[in-house]
Amino acid sequence: MRDLQLPQTVTAAVEGANVPPLPQVLLRLIQLLDDESSTVDSLAAVVSQDPALSARILTAANSAAFCRSTPASDIKSCVSLLGIRLVRSMATCLAVKRLFDSEPGTVAADLTDFWHHSLLVAETSRALAAATGYPHPGEAYLAGLLHDVGQLVLMSALGEQYAWLLSQAGDEDKLAELERTSLSTDHCEVGTWLADQWQLDSGLADAILFHHASAEEIVTASKLPRLVWFADVLARGVRGLAPFEELGATLFDTDASFEPGRILTRALDHVQVIATAMGITAQPEPEDAPAQRTLPNVTVLAPAHEPHDADRALAERVRDMAVMHPLQQDLHELTSETELLNALRESARILFELPRMGFLLIDRDSGDLSGRDIAGQAAIFRQTRVPRGSDAGLATRAIADRDVRSSFDDARPARESLLDRQLARAFDSEGVLSVPMVGKRRTVGVMLFALGHPAHARLRRRTPWLLNFGRIGGVCVEAWQDATASRKQAEDEAAAAFRRQARRIVHEAGNPLGIIKSYLRILDQKLPENSEVRHELDVLREEIDRVAGIVRRMNEVPTPTGAATSVAVNALIRELLALYDAPLFGDRGITVTSRLGEDTENAGCDPDSLKQILVNLWKNAAEATPRGGRFEISVLDGVVQNGRRYVEIRMEDSGAGMPDEAIRNLSFPDQAHSSADRGHGLSIVGSIAARIGCRISCRSKAGVGTTLSLLLPCVQVS
Missing domain, CATH: 3.30.450.40 (GAF domain)
Incomplete structure (x- = not known):
């Protein structure tokens, strides 16, 4: 059942509950965060060893501030989403918070036994999942780790009231009865409510909800709740049930090779390895204490309270970090206002x-x-x-x-x-x-x-x-x-300096272009009236005007879009080939084949922009094609896509192929980062194409060649 409703008094208390992590695990996390070689995987591994830290990370990653469409439901993805800097600030705040909670009169808890039990159930759940063919052992581990998280939440939220319940309960089953009598809910429902807030999978939430069900009831549940229930029963050594092998066979339809005892032993060994690495040792129990204590051991601190060794180490760490100073240092390292405010939110929640x-x-x-x-x-x-x-x-x-x-x-x-x-x-x-x-x-x-x-x-x-x-x-x-x-001021100053330089370039480049155009005019006057060269001279003058327009636009921010007109694409390509066939292809020994027809439908775009696209793409193809290669260009009108008509320009070369970075520059020009000329030229092509409504698609294979298709919205020729 999703969105479980708790009694209003309990909901109000647990919303702000600050679930305490085991100090040894928190100390290890802080040490890892201070190590620059630490990875997201290593941090997630430590967080995954403590139910309180896991709960904190899940809460932060699934908060409204991160606006995710899909909830983060595993610890590694949560740590990755939050980022190392935010996790560090959260760990710092949790350490500082322990200083608050060490004041006389506050409720403190020794979570060593609770931690051992939670980690043992997690490890056992994962091993059982693998042994019984459950496809998501990581999910089983997380469900096992969090199965008793409701106890931590209630302990943090209700303080002495819950401490009294814990003191009266000899085991978890008795605790659940006392919780229902006193609070009208229990830690199973509180943990499930928390899982619902994180929007975790309903099967995982159900595993938390049903882990104190009876043996007769749990048989009717789905597999994940059965796995966690059985892991909890094994870890607690619950008596009065059928033999564990028989119980396992009933729950999972296993054969004789299924040995729950061996699975539990291996899980115990794994937990002991982790505990030794963390420096976690169980506190000595009175002789009449229960054999398997799994509940938090809570006390109200007296003025002369002697802190736990791990708490002393953590306090020394905090003092070394000058209490609030590392938080400020961590926040200073954040790179955006959103990231900074999210870190402040989580810090306030913890502190x-x-x-x-x-x-x-x-x-x-x-x-x-x-x-x-x-x-x-x-x-x-x-x-x-x-x-x-x-x-x-x-x-x-x-x-x-x-x-x-x-x-x-x-x-x-x-x-x-x-x-x-x-x-x-x-x-x-x-x-x-x-x-x-x-x-x-x-x-x-x-x-x-x-x-x-x-x-x-x-x-x-x-x-x-x-x-x-x-x-x-x-x-x-x-x-x-x-x-x-400061960055904006520097960018504005750089842009102003660029515009000043561009004006000088425009002025200097305009003079020789004007002289060349005047010379062409004189040459035109000297030619016979019927000379075929006159048409080529007209094309040259148009190209000079186009280049002059490109140079003039260097000092215009943003670059203006040319007016869309009706462009005869076949005719435009013929004119460009007359100018660029020899210098781009012929001189390199590349054969050009053109399949150009009559212009029955024209493209609706800026002709100068289309010329700039084609020249850049031709230059790129010529540079990529070896001597003796080929370049083909064709035009097809009347192409229909999504009910709209296009003129298609198709170009194919037998070159070396286009690298992925070049294709990205063509498809995503705003993200172009290559300093190479080819990459820069293709990002220009992509920007111009997006501006004039030209759709470009590309197929390329290394050593075979590249095929490019340009779709231009067309207008009917009257």
């Missing part, structure tokens, strides 16, 4: 348990406060524009006072701002928290968070941290905006 937020930024030119161009937030932010100097409520007051402001402050204006009410409605919250983003030289905007009374009470003592977080965000956004403005 302050504030899952719903938005941004309003100050426009550098007008001074207005707006969220118009910021993706991944509610529509009200995109629609908001507050003029400079206006009082629009908490957002503008936080900026003016350079301090945190909220709907629950003791000193509030008599009249509530309607914008504050709109934002609270958009957040579906009781109120709004506003944190100014103060840069080094100016305030750049404000962060706005959904806020309820419980969160307000919790955050009152963290106001300095919120202010510092706002400053970090402000400094990073300011630096990014300054860098963007």
Whole structure:
């Protein structure tokens, strides 16, 4: 069942829950992130060893900020989508968050046994999937890893209330009964609700939901829930069931070679290898403790609490990183405003348990406060524009006072701002928290968070941290905006310098072109009236005018599009061949065959642009074709595609073939990056073709040749 509904009180609590990872795994992740040789695969492997880290990464990757049409449902794709920089900032925030949670009076948990059990179920699920022919063992691993994630969420969300339930439960089955009695739900449903939020496959969510079903019930489920259920039973050593071999045969129709005990032993060995590599050792248990403890071991910290060794190492790591400094450093490395704001969202979610937020930024030119161009937030932010100097409520007051402001402050204006009410409605919250983003030289905007009374009470003592977080965000956004403005200024200056140089070139090139044209005019006057050379001279003058037009356009930004006219394509190609056949093909020993007829239908395009396309393509073909090769060109009119008529120009050469990069330059000219002349010429062809509505297709084979087809929309000859 998708979109499982939890009791409202539980939903409100778990939405902002900050699921704690095992400190040893978190420390290993931070160490890997500091190693420049680390890959996405190595990072995903570490994240996949901890259910809390996996839950955090899945939540971030499937958030609205990334606007994916298809949910990311495996850890590697999630890490790849988020990027190493964002994963690093999330890991840093999780480490800093453990400093918050180590304060006296807070609930702390030793997750070692829980981690061992989750990883053991994951490894066993994957091995069972392979042994029984399930086609997606990675999916089985993820389902096994997350099968008890609901316990972590409830522990983080409900604190002492859930700690009491854990203390009363001897095993998971008893815990599920206590959860249903006390909360009207259980950790199976909470974990499934979370999987639904990530939009994971329904079979995976069902595996979480049904892992405490009875043996009689689980037989009727699909295979993935059966795999995880059986892996959990094996890992917990549940008694009172049929022998495991018999149970496996019932669930998976296996033969005598199926040995669940051996599968479990290998999985245990694998988990032990991972635990040893991570430096994870199980805590000693009292003699009367259950043989297989799998639940988080929670305590309320006393003032003299002695931290765990891994927590001490993590705290030292954080101190070495100067607490918030690495976050700022990580944010500075992000390369776009969208990436930066997404990192701030995830950082706020981890550090302050504030899952719903938005941004309003100050426009550098007008001074207005707006969220118009910021993706991944509610529509009200995109629609908001507050003029400079206006009082629009908490957002503008936080900026003016350079301090945190909220709907629950003791000193509030008599009249509530309607914008504050709109934002609270958009957040579906009781109120709004506003944190100014103060840069080094100016305030750049404000962060706005959904806020309820419980969160307000919790955050009152963290106001300095919120202010510092706002400053970090402000400094990073300011630096990014300054860098963007500097790049634009440099680009504008380079463009201005190019235009000045282009004007000089246009002026200098215009003189010799004018002289050549005048000389041709004198030569024309000296020729006999009926000389056949006169036509060639006319073609030369047209080409000189075309070249002069190309040179003139060098200093025009953007390049103007020539007016579309009715072009007789066969006649135009004959004229060009008269000029370019010998210098391009004949002198290289390349045979040219032309199949040109009468122009019954003309092309509707700019003739100079078509000439530029053809000359560039002919030059490219001549350079690619060896001596003794051939070049063929033909024109076919009346070609119909999708109900529209075209004139087709088809060209075929026997050259070396066109490399992939050249084809990309022809098809995607905006992405052309080759500095070679051929690549540059083809990107010009692609740009001009797109501008005049010419459709180009290409077939090319190395050592055989290239065939190009140009489709030009045609106009009927009257």
